[in-house]
Amino acid sequence: MGSHADDRYYVPHESHWPVVGSAGLLFMMVGVSIWLNGSDPGFWVMLAGVAIVIFMVTGWFRDVITESVGSMYNAQVDKSFRMGMLWFIFSEVMFFAAFFGALFYARNMAVPWLGGDSNNFFTNFVLWSGYESTWPTNGPGEVGGDFTVMGPMGLPLINTVILLTSSVTITIAHHALIAGKRGILSTFLAATFILGFIFIGLQAYEYVHAYNDLNLRLTTGIYGSTFFMLTGFHGLHVTLGAIILLVIWFRVLKGHFSKDKHFAFEAAAWYWHFVDVVWVGLYIFVYWL
């Protein structure tokens, strides 16, 4: 701890953003529930909630950025932010773990058992006579009808290369930030989120292809469920990560970061690496094996 001010704890003043956020969540959750129950106005209530939450996120971050640029955060606050971000990413990992767990359980247990594996001969014989378990499958009831599997080659492979490349570009950007090379920093950071948005675009194209040409849908039994939920939630996270990187890019252009104070950049980079690692898991377990 350096100057005298740094020896004192930093406690932020009151903030209205949390309750604004709670109000936004209230509208969002109530709205989407009403909508799912078949009442269309719920959709607009949900949108209002989303708008309030976006308003809250921008306002809250504007406060934090103003305080950060105003040098109000000492080393201890910086460390709190770092730890908070890492634990948040851990919670995200566990959210994906639930869906990976569902994939592994269905693939290695539920489906073989439906096929009579282990001591489940009568499950197969009585309930699903004649069903032979395989993977990928849409189950003994062939829910969703005939479908074609999404193979690992082609688009998924290109997407893998894109995401892995974006991990390299953001690392180059980080090194450039530390070395004080602003031009390289902004170029490679821009390259990162552009790659991210290209990934999303290709992913959307792949979904259209799956729905139209392969008859592979969210409703295609357990394979379709796990495929679309895992890749879908991953895609949402890539979208969020790319938007975060875009915001960071604007802050770079404004000259917000110095070589030893750029936590926001690092947090975005950590998040980006996280979505990258999840993709590698997806590519191996959902597309490839």
Place this chain on the structure above:
Amino acid sequence: MSTIAAEVNDHAHDDHGPAKGIKRWLFATNHKDIGTMYLIFSFAMFLVGGLMALVIRTELFQPGLQFVHPEFFNQMTTMHALIMVFGAVMPAFVGLANWMIPMMVGAPDMALPRMNNWSFWILPVAFGILISTLWMDGGAPASGWTMYPPLVLQTGDAFPFLIFSVHLMGISSIMGAINIIVTIMNMRAPSMSLLRMPIFVWTWLITAYLLIAVMPVLAGAVTMLLTDQFFGTSFFLAAGGGDPVMFQHIFWFFGHPEVYIMILPAFGVVSEIIPTFARKPLFGRDSMIYAASCIAFLSFIVWAHHMFTVGMPLSGQLFFMFATMLIAVPTGVKVFNWVATMWKGAMTFETPMLFALAFVFLFTIGGFSGLMLAITPADIQYHDSYFVVAHFHYVLVPGSVFAIMAGVYYWLPKWTGYMYNESLGKLHFWLSTIFVNLTFFPMHFLGLAGMPRRIPDYSTQFADFNMIASVGAFGFGLSQLILIYVLLTAKKGVPATDAVWDNPEGLEWTVPSPAPFHTFDTPPEVLPPLKQEQHA
């Protein structure tokens, strides 16, 4: 820009007091104010959930259907559990953590005060949504708090509201847990090493880790329910290659650590209180920490003991049985350490100590019945009977809830600056303890005799014990009115000293009662010494 920054900078370092009026609570960033809101909210939910329990006990007072429809009865059991677990017990411990952890580690506040406010203010939204389902078409959720498919998919309009309120509770818990971990890891006074931390802080550190690890898994599980219901996925549909049992696995991967989320902070509270009133240092202090860590680790590999009857490979049954029984070892370490702490102590029995003592006895009863339930062949008989109800109510009511009450009585003078009414506190304790046993002990017999849980009617041979349990439940509920009175008159007593009790251990007792708005402005340089064991 720089002048604005300087102004903001000055403002931040003002020793500002609380804001005026409602803004103090809506915009709060102070750990004490947020802790107070958490505690009041959880107490309100405790009363709401308690009323639902009384509806259940009213219907079960006699055999036959007399007061409520079976559908409503099921809604009551479901809502009672959801409200008590997520609305009463968990937020109460977060409230205690908010109040005490910064004081105990020498911090001015929580590490992320604004996020702290948000994690609280999500809760009223979540429970507003959940409770509003009582008035919806098809009524409130009635599938049990475990939300097993396919039954839960028969919920009426309440279904999406149930799912999203669970999401909100999860968001709130995760943010609260992140805040607590970061506060503990980053805001400690420089001289407070990890093993030097109070046990309450340690147990909360472990609890927070469990929360971040499993709440997202619950979010994933209920998300799958939602997509199965509305978007045609087949996660829990056998025809599509899914499996309803898979939900149970995912749910209980969350659910079992959740059980320890509700009891580890209770261990922490009791480990603070017993040494104070036994006037001895906590026996085996380090082993308490290792035991809590052990329990947390084991909590991840025992989940399927909740579902022995549902069908799983024999190797699975054996593994989960033995892993579950292993938990008795670290838990036994804790119980024996509490007893050894009291051994030859100069004990006095103020209200917090009475609750802590009752905790040790009654939680252990719940622990033993848990051990019985862990045995797979026996569990196949006990499953879904009142024996299970007796078991988890013993660990949750005279377990977690008593520990919360013990903590409230123990730290109340530090919060208010005044001693509460000791005789009323003792009366509250004795009535609560007598009635809680009257309520839940007969349920052991009912369960062993074969009475199933979650059913509004029963065979006549169960009538006597059910009547006793219902009388006990109303007695327990009415006894809590004494607690309300004690809390409302908490500032009418004699002023409390800084130490409050007789030479208690910990930083919180070195600051004035009531503690200043921001307890520590700079980190305390010197910590009070830990008590040492006296060797005669």
